[in-house]
Amino acid sequence: LPAQRRQKKTSQMLAALKNGDKVVTTGGVFGTIVGLEDDAVQLRIADQVKIKVLRSAIAGTQPESKES
Numbered sequence: 001l002p003a004q005r006r007q008k009k010t011s012q013m014l015a016a017l018k019n020g021d022k023v024v025t026t027g028g029v030f031g032t033i034v035g036l037e038d039d040a041v042q043l044r045i046a047d048q049v050k051i052k053v054l055r056s057a058i059a060g061t062q063p064e065s066k067e068s
Contacts, residue, residue, distance in 0.1 A: 019033055021061055031045040
């Protein structure tokens with residue numbers, strides 16, 4: 001049952017992603033969402049550097065108050 005709750009929470013978080021959200025991938029890459037597609041997102045990881053990753057590779061969002 002706890003695993004089901006965790007899965008549901010993760011899928012809700014992935015569905016609620018929007019441009020401007022700061023996220024971290026399962027590989028540990030921090031970035032800001034600049035583009036959304038059905039099964040992928042485009043992240044800006046540095047000035048003029050964008051990568052495309054699967055939504056399922058997003059581990060979580062960063063708190064807004066934290067500046068890196």
